Amino acid sequence: xxxxxxxxxxxxxxxxxxxxxxxxxxxxxxxxxxxxxxxxxxxxxxxxxxxxxxxxxxxxxxxxxxxxxxxxxxxxxxxxxxxxxxxxxxxxxxxxxxxxxxxxxxxxxxxxxxxxxxxxxxxxxxxxxxxxxxxxxxxxxxxxxxxxxxxxxxxxxxxxxxxxxxxxxxxxxxxxxxxxxxxxxxxxxxxxxxxxxxx
Numbered sequence: 698x699x700x701x702x703x704x705x706x707x708x709x710x711x712x713x714x715x716x717x718x719x720x721x722x723x724x725x726x727x728x729x730x731x732x733x734x735x736x737x738x739x740x741x742x743x744x745x746x747x748x749x750x751x752x753x754x755x756x757x758x759x760x761x762x763x764x765x766x767x768x769x770x771x772x773x774x775x776x777x778x779x780x781x782x783x784x785x786x787x788x789x790x791x792x793x794x795x796x797x798x799x800x801x802x803x804x805x806x807x808x809x810x811x812x813x814x815x816x817x818x819x820x821x822x823x824x825x826x827x828x829x830x831x832x833x834x835x836x837x838x839x840x841x842x843x844x845x846x847x848x849x850x851x852x853x854x855x856x857x858x859x860x861x862x863x864x865x866x867x868x869x870x871x872x873x874x875x876x877x878x879x880x881x882x883x884x885x886x887x888x889x890x891x892x893x894x895x896x
Contacts, residue, residue: 699806699896700796700822704814705829706861707854708836708844710874710881714829715810717885723892724804726795728788728811735787736761742787749779785817793822805896815867816859825895827888828868830861832875 703718703725705711719725735742738759746766747755754766770780792809799807811819820826831839833855840846865871870891872884 698800698804699824699892701806701808701892702814702820702823702826703808703810703829704812704820704826704864705831705874706833706836706858706864707812708840708851709829709831711810711812711829713878713881714827714872714874714885715808717882718808718889721885721889723806723808723889724799725808725810726792726799728792728809728813731788731791731795732784735784735791740787742783745783746780749783750776789817789819806892812858815864820867825869825892826867827870827872828864829872829874830865830868831873833861835875 701718701723703711703715705714715725715727734740736746737743743755743761746761750766750769754762754769756762766780770776792811796807796809809819809823811817814820814823814826836855837848837851840851841848870888872881872888874881
């Protein structure tokens with residue numbers, strides 16, 4: 698089975714591409730969804746987070762109070778590193794399990810939609826790495842206008858991610874999302890054809 702890493706900076710249109718690939722019949726493992734799933738009641742990662750950051754990050758039903766964990770975990774670099782040490786291995790393990798399940802089900806290909814694909818070195822386990830590339834100014838505009846985010850917050854988040862040039866250099870396929878939705882669809886169709894030919 699062809700394993701495809703999909704990434705792009707915040708506001709690049711990565712989720713749109715993931716949806717198009719899913720609509721083309723290619724299963725998508727979404728790292729953000731995995732990150733939520735591993736913090737559900739009964740999951741070892743949630744228990745470890747409660748040990749590390751305090752039992753009061755959980756509500757009376759044992760569910761994570763995300764805002765409280767974020768307040769504590771992102772207060773210092775050291776606290777963030779502690780959270781990452783709990784969540785990153787758990788996300789990697791669960792995502793690998795889901796990709797393996799796709800392979801066991803006889804899928805020809807599967808996509809791993811992962812914002813930190815290159816930052817965590819996960820691209821090395823993929824057969825094909827796809828980057829959705831959009832100019833920073835356009836990403837900021839979309840996030841402010843369409844999602845109602847604060848411009849300074851968006852710029853700060855972009856600055857904390859790996860640079861676009863690094864992504865483009867490491868990519869096997871770059872999808873240019875500076876144009877119209879139709880132009881992006883055309884590129885995704887070509888990508889699906891390439892995946893079909895390779896799998």
